Amino acid sequence: MLGRSASGVLWMFRYLERAENTARLLEAGFRMALTRTSTSASDEWKSVLITLGQEAEFSKRYKEFSCALVTNFILRDLDNPGSVLWMIENARTNARMVRTAITREVWEATNEAWMVLRDVLARPVRDSTLGDVLSQIRRQAMLVRGAMEGTMLRNEIFNFARIGTYLESADNTARILDVKYHVLLPSVAWVGSVLDHAQWEMLLRSVAGERAFRWLNAGTLNRRGIAEFLILDRRFPRSMAYSYAKIASNMNGLANEYGEEAGAHSLLSDAITRLRGVDIGTIFDFGLHEFLVEFIARTEQLSQAIAGDYRFVE
Amino acid sequence: MPPTTRVCYDEMLDEDGGVRPAYQAYREWFDQQDRGWMLRQGKEAETFFRRTGITFNVYGDDAGQERLIPFDMIPRIITSQEWQKLSRGIEQRVRALNAFLLDLYHQREIVRAGKLPERLLHQNAAFLPQMAGFTPPGGIYTHIVGVDLVRTGPDDFMVLEDNARTPSGVSYMLENRETMMSMFPELFSKVRVQPVSDYPRALARSLAACAPPATSGSDRPVVAVLTPGIYNSAYFEHAFLADQMGAELVEGSDLRVVNGRIAMRTTRGWRAIDVLYRRVDDEYLDPLSFNPDSMLGVAGIMDVYRSGGITIANAPGTGISDDKAIYSFMPEIVEFYTGEKPILQNVPTWRCAEADSLKYVLAHLPELVVKEVHGSGGYGMLIGPTASRGELATFEKKLRARPENYIAQPTLSLSTVPIFTKAGLAPRHVDLRPFVLVSPDGIEITPGGLTRVALKKGSLVVNSSQGGGTKDSWVLAE
Structure with missing residues (x-):
């Protein structure tokens, strides 16, 4: 296979894994923050950012660590290369590039993940919708993994x-x-x-x-x-x-x-x-x-x- | 100014509203279907296209956007008798095109015989001096051709354009059929349609048959598809064809010259390519021979090509035959190389380079279609009957300044085929692009091709870049 395709496939799956891990960490942080008072909740959000290595970047732009700011920064900010949406876009761009190396099922699952998450993340995520958004991210990542497992040589x-x-x-x-x-x-x-x-x-x-x-x-x-x-x-x-x-x-x-x-x-x-x-x-x-x-x-x-x-x- | 109303040939209905023979079986089925259900099927088809990523990229304002080419679910149907005549005509024309290119780059008998003015070669950048005296492997220039046909009456098919450079759209021909078969499986048991699905195999076979001298003896030549990359408007098609053929999809950055061959960088090292189906234009193919700034091609590929190290499909320099001034000589070209009268007619064409023609064109501008000789894709043209006064004046100036840059044709009353709308069936203008494969073993034409349809009422512009859609094209089984 082409060296470029090997790179594309490897990075496609790195991005998918990273997107899923990021969403999971955010979910864990969300659960912690729910059970805290508002001041310690902001500590919780800060530690989520620190764990993801995104605190410095976030602090350049925002003064407070609120649920809304942090989740939107991590999930859907395309200026943030650590955001889930950015990674899903990159996974999909890589998949397009290596289209001939993957099966139709893997491509469609990846493309669908991108289409679904792009729509879901098109609007700001609120407390009330966060749980649903995060479970969609996990679900889409699992569909790609399943297609991979079931159809690839x-x-x-x-x-x-x-x-x-x-x-x-x-x-x-x-x-x-x-x-x-x-x-x-x-x-x-x-x-x-x-x-x-x-x-x-x-x-x-x-x-x-x-x-x-x-x-x-x-x-x-x-x-x-x-x-x-x-x-x-x-x-x-x-x-x-x-x-x-x-x-x-x-x-x-x-x-x-x-x-x-x-x-x-x-x-x-x-x-x-x-x-x-x-x-x-x-x-x-x-x-x-x-x-x-x-x-x-x-x-x-x-x-x-x-x-x-x-x-x-x- | 509103489009003028013309009487045109509808391929489904005759003048009295009766269904023509080609559509009888289909119409019987269609009349039994629930319209609401059909509408939902259409929506589902769109979802299917999005999910599979059958999109094209748009340049310009919405750069980077991926769009769907609208698909209409009413098929365009041709009888096998009609197709037989068409395919004979296409084969004759494509044979002549190859002979013409071989002659142009060698002896130029046709110029010497006084049938074609030599200036047409020199005024066209698509004519490549680098190809002079060189014969491509197997003597084939146009491995893949798309011949654009229009219809104006029951027996009147005419060639509007030859696409010998890099015809696109074949993936839509294949996916449209797939979509129709998955939406309406029972329909295909009621109406017998000639299959198109063999195209990728035929393409692979045809390309492999043109392996260069450097690989003689190898039983399975290495074929690769060269794409400009994921941002190219036809990237989906490049990936689709490579995938269907089991060929590598390569970009310029994957390739380099290694030991006199073009090789691709694989995980195990450099591997030589025998046949390159390139979807990159001539001028970007080799920065050493053509555009020095090109990042899309391979430095030195022309030298390798000329020394027999690789086959390039289509051959560099074939674009000359897409020139619309050359097109106007096709009847002479066909007769010169085949010794036969052309089976398919050209659209009558005025060459504005000729004084009498220019005079006629200027006097009749509001009735004519004027095209740039090097243009393509429906850009840079004037459609007289729908043009504004200002547009007509601008074109008049352009024509006077550079007459040799233009040809003019009558505004044709293109045939119509109905499309499916919420309000019911509605006739729209169509054209047809059959796809032709040429190899030393012969010429293969996939029955049907790509039907492009102008979705706007009265519009004659079928190009997908300008709001046209596509239809599945059926040739009925005998």
Whole structure:
């Protein structure tokens, strides 16, 4: 396949994953804010922006962190390249570009997602409609995933798409965990507080993991357990370990189809060795923040190496 | 000024309101359908087109917008006898076009025989000196041709235009049929229609049959479709055809010259392309040979082409035959190369370069249609009967200043076919673009083609860029 098409497919699925994750994080923030007084609700919205890495950009334009301003900025502001609408447009533009690499079903699901969300997000989102909008975003993303699962040949194209999805989810999970652990709490004195708990819960919700975690941990919530779950639990489909296992199986697919491994394969196997060689104790001894920063950098390196090895650009 | 009322031939109804033979079976079915249901089907078709992304991009004011070409669900129907005559005429014309191009770029017998003035070649930028003395693989210039036909009476089909450069619209021919079959499946068991769905396979076969010398021996030549990219107005069609043929859809940035071949950048390295079906105009094809600022083409492709490393379809330089001054010589061209009288007639045409013709045209401007010789897509033309006094005056000035830049034709009373409206069936003017494939193995014409329809009452402009729509075009089975 064309290098440009491989890039297009990979980024199409990265954007779709990122759009869905963004919507989920916003949903988690919305739930938190609902149960707060108005002043602490604005803290909640601020932490949503911080977690998404969009606080600086937002603060340039707005003075207050209200539900209306934040949700509209995150969902539908086309001047914000982190907005869901911008990402859906980009996913769809990439899909159009690689139209011949994807099935009619995947294209139609993506195009329909764009048409539906463009209409839904054409008007300002209000408190009363937010829940519905967010569930539409999740639903559309699932339809694309389903079309993908059900109709695509399991070949290089499928591999690049999956690599895109899981590079994004690995990166996303690492980032929100790092932000929660390193940035959100005012000081160490707040550890164990109501606010601390609320933030951990928001984090779990944002990766669609709150139910799974409760089920596995009989309802207890502690930061070590959550970090272990998000980093190392290979049963959880948005954990870093699971995402890397999926990247690895799809990179193997490429190596099999092409009859050779590329430079990216050795980077990947280093990263996997590192993930397998640790338990939650050694991670906390090393420093969770330091560990996550290193992981994010490795993931970015891997992403660059894949783009280079498979000739995404000349 | 309101459009003048003309008597025109309606393809469904005769003068007494009776249904003509071609439409009898369809009309019987149609009269049994519930109108409300038909209307809902039409809406559904629109949703279907949007979802599948069958859109075209608009340039200008609404740049970046994707629009639908309106689809009308009443088919345009042609009998198999009518089609047989048409296809014989089209085949003859396309054969002549290829022979003409080969001659133009070699001996120019037709000029020497005094049948065509040489100035027509020099005044046209579509004539490429770079092609002189070179014979494309298989001797084929026009791999894909769209011949625009209009009808003015029961037996009067005329050629309005030849599109030998890069005819578009074939994806609409195919999708319109798909849509009709999914909306009204039972209709196709009542009326037997010749299928069009083989076109992509025929195109792939036809392109593969023109592989260049560099690939002789390879049994499956590598075919790619070159598109200017997702913002091009016909991008949907480029992607559609590549997808249907199982060919790569490439852009200029994917290509470069590697070891004397044109290669595309794949995830595994450079891979040579044998046949390039390009949907990029000549002037953007090679920044080294033509427009140096072009980002859409491939630097050096003309050298590779001339040394037999790749086949370009259609061949560079075929655009000369779309010239409307050349068009006016088509009857002579057909006769010169085939030795036969043309089966299909041209629309009578005055060449304004000739003093007598210019005089006539200026005296009869309000009745005529005036076209630029290099123009296309319905732009830069004057439709006398509907033009304002000011527009007529402007064109008169243009004609006097550069007469050789224009031709004029009578305003034809194009045939009508009904469209479906809320108020019922209403006649609208149509044309027909059949699609023709040319390879060393022969000429293939898909039965039917694309019917374009002017949706506005009385309008003669069928171009989609100016509010025209399309219809499914049926050729009845024998």
